[in-house]
Every structure is written in structure tokens, then in C-alpha cells.
Amino acid sequence: MSVKFLCPYCDQEFVTKMVLGDHIKSAHSDIIESAKESIGYTFCDACNQVPYCGIKVYVKDGRIIRLDSWENYPNSPLCSKGFATLQRQYHPQRLGYPLKRTTPKSLPDPRFVRISWEEAYNTIVSKMKEIREKYGPEAVLFYCGDPKEMRPAVSRLATVFGSPNFGTESSTCFRAAALASQLMFGLIVLGNPPTRDTKTVLIWGTNPAWSRPFDMPKLFDAKEKGAMFIVIDTRRTPVADKLADLHLQPRPGTDDALALGMMNVIIERKLYDKEFVENWTYGFEALEEYVKGFTPEKVEEITWVPSDKIVAAAELFATNKPGTLMAGVSTLTHTTNAVQTVRAILTLVALTGNFDIPGGVTVPTYPLPFRSHDMGDPDFIMEKKKIEMKNKRVDKDYFPVWAEIVHEQIQVNLLPEYVREGKIKMAILFGANVTIWPQFQEYQEALKNMEFVVAVDYFYRPWTHNYVDIVLPAATNYERFEPFIWFGRKIYVRKPVVKPYLEAKTDWQIVFDLAVRLGYVEEFWGGDTKKGLDFILQKAGVTIDEIPIPDGKVIPPPGPEEYKKYEKGLLRKDGKPGFPTPTGKVEIWSTILEKYGYDPLPVYKEPEESPRSKPDLAQRYPLILITGSRVPMYTHSKWRELSWLRDLMPYPVVNINPEDAEKRGIREGDLVMVENAHGKIRVHAHITYLVPPGVVDVSHGWAMIPEAHVNLLIPRVFDPISGFPTYKAVLCEVYKA
Amino acid sequence: MARYGFIINLDRCVGCHTCTLACRVWTYEKNEDCWNTVLEFNSHVEKRVIWIPYVCVQVRDPVCILGQQPPPCVRNCPSMARVYGDLDDPADPAGKIMARGEARPLPSETDKPRAYYIGRLPKDIEAQLPEPSKVLPRKYIPLLHIPP
Numbered sequence: 001m002s003v004k005f006l007c008p009y010c011d012q013e014f015v016t017k018m019v020l021g022d023h024i025k026s027a028h029s030d031i032i033e034s035a036k037e038s039i040g041y042t043f044c045d046a047c048n049q050v051p052y053c054g055i056k057v058y059v060k061d062g063r064i065i066r067l068d069s070w071e072n073y074p075n076s077p078l079c080s081k082g083f084a085t086l087q088r089q090y091h092p093q094r095l096g097y098p099l100k101r102t103t104p105k106s107l108p109d110p111r112f113v114r115i116s117w118e119e120a121y122n123t124i125v126s127k128m129k130e131i132r133e134k135y136g137p138e139a140v141l142f143y144c145g146d147p148k149e150m151r152p153a154v155s156r157l158a159t160v161f162g163s164p165n166f167g168t169e170s171s172t173c174f175r176a177a178a179l180a181s182q183l184m185f186g187l188i189v190l191g192n193p194p195t196r197d198t199k200t201v202l203i204w205g206t207n208p209a210w211s212r213p214f215d216m217p218k219l220f221d222a223k224e225k226g227a228m229f230i231v232i233d234t235r236r237t238p239v240a241d242k243l244a245d246l247h248l249q250p251r252p253g254t255d256d257a258l259a260l261g262m263m264n265v266i267i268e269r270k271l272y273d274k275e276f277v278e279n280w281t282y283g284f285e286a287l288e289e290y291v292k293g294f295t296p297e298k299v300e301e302i303t304w305v306p307s308d309k310i311v312a313a314a315e316l317f318a319t320n321k322p323g324t325l326m327a328g329v330s331t332l333t334h335t336t337n338a339v340q341t342v343r344a345i346l347t348l349v350a351l352t353g354n355f356d357i358p359g360g361v362t363v364p365t366y367p368l369p370f371r372s373h374d375m376g377d378p379d380f381i382m383e384k385k386k387i388e389m390k391n392k393r394v395d396k397d398y399f400p401v402w403a404e405i406v407h408e409q410i411q412v413n414l415l416p417e418y419v420r421e422g423k424i425k426m427a428i429l430f431g432a433n434v435t436i437w438p439q440f441q442e443y444q445e446a447l448k449n450m451e452f453v454v455a456v457d458y459f460y461r462p463w464t465h466n467y468v469d470i471v472l473p474a475a476t477n478y479e480r481f482e483p484f485i486w487f488g489r490k491i492y493v494r495k496p497v498v499k500p501y502l503e504a505k506t507d508w509q510i511v512f513d514l515a516v517r518l519g520y521v522e523e524f525w526g527g528d529t530k531k532g533l534d535f536i537l538q539k540a541g542v543t544i545d546e547i548p549i550p551d552g553k554v555i556p557p558p559g560p561e562e563y564k565k566y567e568k569g570l571l572r573k574d575g576k577p578g579f580p581t582p583t584g585k586v587e588i589w590s591t592i593l594e595k596y597g598y599d600p601l602p603v604y605k606e607p608e609e610s611p612r613s614k615p616d617l618a619q620r621y622p623l624i625l626i627t628g629s630r631v632p633m634y635t636h637s638k639w640r641e642l643s644w645l646r647d648l649m650p651y652p653v654v655n656i657n658p659e660d661a662e663k664r665g666i667r668e669g670d671l672v673m674v675e676n677a678h679g680k681i682r683v684h685a686h687i688t689y690l691v692p693p694g695v696v697d698v699s700h701g702w703a704m705i706p707e708a709h710v711n712l713l714i715p716r717v718f719d720p721i722s723g724f725p726t727y728k729a730v731l732c733e734v735y736k737a
Numbered sequence: 738m739a740r741y742g743f744i745i746n747l748d749r750c751v752g753c754h755t756c757t758l759a760c761r762v763w764t765y766e767k768n769e770d771c772w773n774t775v776l777e778f779n780s781h782v783e784k785r786v787i788w789i790p791y792v793c794v795q796v797r798d799p800v801c802i803l804g805q806q807p808p809p810c811v812r813n814c815p816s817m818a819r820v821y822g823d824l825d826d827p828a829d830p831a832g833k834i835m836a837r838g839e840a841r842p843l844p845s846e847t848d849k850p851r852a853y854y855i856g857r858l859p860k861d862i863e864a865q866l867p868e869p870s871k872v873l874p875r876k877y878i879p880l881l882h883i884p885p
């Protein structure tokens with residue numbers, strides 16, 4: 001594509017935008033100077049937090065010139081990635097037009113050409129109808145990667161179209177932890193930051209400093225007020241380093257055993273909350289019997305954590321109450337025992353009686369009637385209809401527990417299988433990256449073998465888009481107003497602060513346009529996304545236009561915040577005391593897992609590949625590899641395009657402890673091979689005390705450097721209950737390249 | 738005369754690089770380099786990683802737009818690891834910390850330093866700390882694109 005760059009002030013032509021930029025600065029400085037600066041507000045989509053952080057945007061002459069944190073806004077301040085979205089906004093490689101491939105998918109070069117939106121929409125709509133005719137609507141997969149903002153719209157379209165096969169990247173992040181919690185509590189309870197009342201903070205497998213920096217003020221605050229911190233993390237993260245009174249560093253993939261060891265101490269020493277356990281839990285006796293085998297000494301052997309630290313952590317969490325938990329939803333679940341590991345940790349919360357007390361692990365009394373975990377509202381995504389279509393879910397035979405509990409989305413990790421079995425023939429992908437999966441070549445193959453694939457994105461990303469038929473340009477967070485967000489009972493909205501880049505459109509608009517062309521005029525409000533959002537908001541009794549920017553609007557709660565809601569009948573739909581589980585209790589013994597033939601207790605299982613489960617393999621590959629951990633400047637695979645961030649981390653690394661590096665003659669910055677039973681990759685060595693001896697942490701998300709792709713080292717073995725991959729526990733060796 | 742400068746708390750810096758990007762965003766429109774950086778070191782004595790922020794005033798005056806508010810690198814630090822103010826005024830939060838007498842400049846600074854550090858600095862790291870002018874600025878990386 002040859003694009004000319006026209007000066008907006010004098011129509012002179014330029015070959016590059018940089019030269020045009022310089023020209024504007026020198027020739028039109030007067031206009032620029034005199035233009036008025038205005039201020040706008042938007043939500044950040046640089047990471048994948050819900051609810052999103054807020055950005056204050058300074059605009060001059062139709063161009064964003066500066067960013068800051070949105071003041072008096074709950075998630076604050078912004079982080080490095082949020083600031084870098086300014087560079088993304090004006091990146092020369094952003095997608096500006098719909099593209100269509102002109103070669104068959106069997107050929108590696110897609111030769112994309114620019115087409116009109118009309119042609120793109122018509123092609124997609126006729127393909128959707130064709131597939132529906134030939135194979136049924138469920139043969140179309142609807143998928144949302146990152147960010148999450150478009151999920152409700154895409155999910156609604158899937159339902160209206162007749163496909164229950166709507167999936168998201170939560171298939172590798174968050175959803176397994178949420179599922180574990182639903183199995184136990186009937187609710188999604190994964191912990192929360194400390195409040196004024198909190199005396200002990202248990203941070204397990206998460207490093208908010210780099211994943212949720214806006215939590216740091218609360219954490220430092222709690223520390224200053226005297227709260228005790230237990231940090232459980234294999235790595236010496238900045239949070240462990242700066243906050244921990246007790247830092248436990250379990251061998252990757254053995255958090256289940258560690259939690260059971262802590263329970264052993266709590267039960268043996270009778271430190272548990274007898275009242276809560278007796279009245280509100282189910283299966284305690286079986287648990288008591290089971291944890292007898294997990295003495296601190298035995299658990300030290302399994303986890304590498306000194307037994308005295310296990311005892312100290314258990315005692316502190318059980319006695320220095322109230323205590324809260326902050327659990328890593330995509331660290332604890334990246335093993336072959338994902339769901340049970342999270343259940344074991346949540347059991348600690350139940351045993352210690354820290355559930356739903358002030359300063360403990362709480363759930364809101366009067367949440368707004370929207371759901372944050374899928375950014376939506378059950379009626380908007382038509383969840384009832386999804387449940388009716390359950391039999392057409394492609395995951396139901398593989399992951400029956402997921403299919404029973406997780407109504408809003410399917411488990412997509414077996415996409416290659418679904419395609420090979422002829423169940424999925426077409427996919428509509430928003431912000432998808434197929435290299436997030438282990439052995440991603442199989443997923444690329446799956447896209448290739450589908451009859452038709454559409455992708456919507458900000459940038460052309462060859463590792464995914466080389467395998468699709470149509471690529472559509474998405475408008476950024478500065479260019480869209482959908483959706484709204486909420487913190488507790490406060491709703492915030494935004495307005496676009498600049499016009500969309502070239503022909504980019506918002507995700508929501510793309511979905512609504514497609515829906516209208518498919519004939520769903522009424523279901524999609526004639527294509528008016530604002531009316532769609534107002535449909536959701538009516539439950540809170542407001543409309544988009546009634547919510548002021550930047551202040552947001554509080555919807556007053558019907559009553560004061562309550563605690564111990566299980567005693568007051570505030571957790572169940574029928575108003576009875578207890579929990580919304582089959583037994584009405586916190587199910588330490590899960591009757592649902594029992595029904596499907598899984599172990600009903602939160603049991604320990606060695607990772608599929610570990611020094612204990614595969615001692616022979618460990619001879620050859622003595623190091624434990626973890627991957628997927630956050631770095632401060634990127635969110636997973638995002639933003640390698642941005643030089644401001646790339647400046648801080650130019651290439652992928654293997655983080656290796658000085659001791660392990662020295663043994664292998666490896667020095668800082670050396671090119672090294674990381675090899676295991678599944679493949680080998682080449683990355684730079686970064687020598688650091690971040691990781692303990694025996695463990696290496698390899699960067700993920702570097703698809704643009706194919707020889708460094710860590711997912712080549714991860715096998716396709718999955719947690720049997722949730723289908724989660726094992727990014728956090730495989731064996732490897734590292735040597736100089 | 739007022740002596741404006743930084744106090745940086747090493748017990749709080751978590752190496753998140755927010756300050757660097759905030760500085761980047763507030764200086765690029767002046768075609769300026771980024772005048773903040775955060776260096777990472779291994780302390781072999783304490784077997785831990787430590788992050789040391791470097792700031793503009795170790796080399797020059799702030800370039801970001803300075804109004805009534807604290808500079809962007811300060812107000813956006815999630816750990817409140819840095820304070821900017823008059824180091825010589827005991828009524829100023831920065832001056833108050835100075836008055837306690839624990840804050841110290843980088844070993845390489847001799848003449849009227851304007852950036853001081855508090856918090857634990859492992860002994861073996863002190864010797865590794867580069868001079869500010871060797872690591873600042875992080876060079877200007879142009880924004881390539883202006884919308885048509």
C-alpha cells in the first residue's frame with residue numbers, strides 16, 4: 001500500500017509521517033501553539049484488568065499530546081503500559097483498513113489486499129449463513145482474546161446466531177480459579193486487597209507490583225498500619241521483597257501440597273474456626289483424615305519450603321485475624337492440578353473463618369446486577385438460551401464440570417481437537433493470538449483448516465493473521481465509548497477523545513453491524529451500540545447519558561454493607577441461609593466433582609512433569625521451567641510494537657539464579673538454549689535472584705522472535721477438570737548456545 | 738534559596754517503570770529525551786534484586802511541565818517511592834525527610850546533590866552504581882506517526 005501523508009494545514013505531501021511531523025512542528029508551530037488544549041477521559045486497555053484503570057487525556061488539535069492518571073478514580077495510578085498507549089495510538093503499523101487474503105490458506109503468503117467494509121461485512125455474513133446451513137450455527141466459534149471490552153457484544157451475537165460456542169482467553173487465565181471457587185462457595189471469591197481491619201495479608205502466587213500496581217498503595221498502607229504479610233511465591237518478587245514478613249517459596253506446581261500442609265497444622269493444633277467449620281462447611285471430617293498425611297516435614301520434602309515456615313504461616317493466618325487472601329488466578333492454575341490447587345487455598349480461607357468478615361475475604365452485599373467476570377450481564381448475553389443450547393457445546397464431553405458451571409463461555413484450549421473432529425468450521429476472533437497456547441503450531445493449523453476465519457485487531461500479527469481470511473481494523477480505547485465499567489456501585493463512562501484511525505471501527509460496532517446484516521435488527525437495536533448499553537444499564541436505573549464524565553455515578557445501595565451474609569440468607573437466590581452450592585455449605589468435599597468422577601477433596605497431585613513424578617527425565621532436565629509471569633513493561637504478548645517499552649526489555653530472556661548460571665558457565669546476556677523433552681529455544685540469559693536455584697523463568701509472548709518461543713517447550717497436557725495448560729511446571733535444561 | 742530535588746525510598750521502589758514512562762510521555766512533546774530510568778541490580782550479599790531509580794535532577798533541571806502538582810514521575814508512582822520538593826525547607830515533605838539526616842546522595846555525586854536516597858542499599862551495590870550522566874537520558878524515541 002502506498003500512502004501519502006498530507007499536511008492538514010497546507011496540503012503539502014510527505015513520504016513519511018516523521019518528516020510530516022517535523023514539518024508541522026516547524027512550519028505550523030503558530031497553529032499548534034494557538035490550538036486549545038482539551039481534556040478527555042478514557043479507560044485503559046493496555047493490560048487486561050477488569051475494571052480498567054482510568055486515563056486522563058490531553059488533546060490538542062485533534063491529537064493526543066499527553067496522558068495522566070484519571071484523578072479521584074478507584075484504580076490509580078496508571079502503569080508503564082498505560083502511558084505507552086500514547087505510542088500505540090500513533091503507531092505507523094496500526095491497521096487502518098479491512099483486509100482480505102487473496103491466496104488459499106494452504107499457501108504461507110496470504111497476500112492481503114485492502115477491501116471496503118461493505119465487502120468485508122457481506123463476505124463474513126454470507127459465510128456465516130453458509131456454515132450455518134451446512135453444519136449448524138454451533139460450527140461457528142466466537143472468540144475474544146484481549147482486551148475484554150467486546151465480550152458481551154460478541155457473546156450476545158453468538159447466542160442470537162445460535163452458537164453456544166463462545167470462548168475467551170479466560171480459558172487460560174482466571175476462569176479455572178473462578179470455577180474452583182464456584183465449586184466450593186457457589187460464588188466467585190478469589191480474595192481482595194486488605195482493608196482497614198485486615199491484620200494478615202496472604203498473597204499467594206501473585207505480584208501486584210507488576211500486574212496490578214494500583215493495588216500497591218493499599219498494600220503499603222496496610223503494612224504501615226501494622227498488618228502482617230505472608231507471601232507465597234516461588235520467586236522473590238518485589239512484593240515478597242518489600243512486604244513479606246514470611247516468604248514461602250514452594251517448588252512450582254506444589255502449592256496444593258503447601259496448602260494441605262498448612263491445613264494439617266491448623267487442624268492438628270485446633271486453630272480452625274470451629275463454629276464456621278461445623279455450621280457452614282461440608283466434608284470437614286474427610287479433609288481432616290486426608291491432611292493427616294501432610295505433616296510439615298512431609299510437605300517440606302515435597303515443596304522445598306522449610307517446615308518451620310509452613311507452621312509459622314499457618315499459625316499466623318489462622319490466629320492473626322481477620323486475614324485476607326490475594327491469589328494469583330493464572331499462576332496457581334497453570335499446572336495439571338489447577339482447580340484442586342485453588343480449592344485447597346480457598347479451603348484455608350474457610351477453615352480459618354476469614355470468609356465474609358470485615359477485613360477478611362468478602363463479597364459485596366449489594367453488587368450492581370452486572371457481572372465483572374465476563375464484563376456483562378446474563379440477560380444481555382442471553383445466558384438462559386446458552387444453557388438451553390448446552391448440548392451443542394464442543395467442550396461438554398471433554399470438560400463436563402466446566403460445561404455445567406461455566407455457562408457464559410466454553411473451554412477453547414482444545415481448539416485443534418474441535419476442528420479435527422469437524423465440530424468447528426468457522427471462527428470470528430477479536431484480539432486473538434493463537435501462540436498463547438502450548439504447541440501453538442497445532443492452533444495455527446486449526447485456523448488454516450477452518451473454512452473461514454475473521455480476525456479483528458489493532459496490528460497485523462502474522463503468527464495469527466497469516467492463517468485467517470479477513471482482518472478488520474479495531475478502534476482503540478481513545479476512539480470508542482463502549483462499554484461502561486463499574487467499581488462496586490459506582491458506574492463510569494467515557495467518550496471517544498479522538499476520531500478513529502483511518503477506517504478503524506469499534507469492536508462493539510463491528511458486532512452490531514454484522515448482527516444487523518444477519519437480520520438481527522431488533523436484537524441489536526438497529527445497530528445502535530449505545531442503546532445496547534442502555535439495555536444493560538436499565539437494571540441499575542440509569543442511562544449512559546445520565547452518567548457524568550469524569551465523576552461517574554453512584555447507584556445508592558438498598559441497605560448498608562453486611563457481613564456473614566451466609567447467616568442472613570443474603571447469598572442464595574431463595575433467601576435461605578447458607579451458600580449457593582448443592583449442599584448449601586462451603587463444599588470442601590465437592591458434590592459436583594464427585595458426580596463427575598473427580599476427587600471430591602482438594603487433593604494434591606504432583607505436576608505431570610516434575611522431579612518427583614518423572615525422576616528419570618529430571619536427571620536430564622534438572623531445572624523447573626515456569627513461564628507466563630508478568631513483567632512490568634508488557635502484558636503477556638502485547639506491546640512489543642512499542643519502542644518506549646521495548647527500550648526497557650528488548651528481547652526475551654531466561655531468568656536464572658546466579659548459582660545455576662555459574663554452574664553452567666553462563667554470564668549475563670549470553671545467548672543460551674533452553675531445552676526439554678518437547679523442544680528447544682534460544683534466548684538471552686538474565687541472571688537474577690528473582691528466581692531461586694533450580695527454577696528458571698522464561699519470557700513469554702515473543703512470537704515475533706520464533707526461535708525464542710517458549711510455548712514450544714510446553715506440552716499439550718491439561719488439568720482434567722478445567723482444561724488449563726501447564727505453563728508453570730515442566731522440566732528443562734539451560735546451556736550456552 | 739530553595740533547592741528542589743528528589744527523595745527516593747529504596748524500600749518502596751518495586752521496579753515497575755511507571756516513572757520512566759510517565760516521564761517519557763511528559764517530555765516527548767518537547768522533543769526531549771526521557772530523564773528518568775530505573776536500574777536493576779543483584780545484591781550477592783543479600784541475595785536479592787534491588788531497583789534504583791535515577792532522576793533528571795542528577796544531571797539537569799526537570800523538563801516535564803511543572804505546575805503546582807508533583808511531577809508526573811512522582812504522582813504516578815504506585816508505591817509512593819519518591820518525593821519532590823524543597824530539600825532545604827523543613828516545612829516541605831522533602832525537606833522534612835532531609836532533616837532526619839538519613840538521606841544520602843549517590844556516591845558519585847559531590848557538588849550540591851539534588852537527589853537523595855533513603856532505605857536499605859546493600860553494601861555490594863553501592864560500588865556498582867553508575868554515574869547519572871552515564872545512564873541518563875534514555876534517548877528520544879520518536880513518535881513516528883501523525884494522523885492524516
Ligand code: SF4
Binds near residue numbers: 754756815818819
Ligand atoms: S514508579 Fe515508583 S515504584 Fe515504580 S519504578 Fe518508579 S520509583 Fe520505583
Ligand code: SF4
Binds near residue numbers: 773798800801802808
Ligand atoms: S521530574 Fe524529571 S524525571 Fe520526573 S517526569 Fe519530570 S523530567 Fe522526568
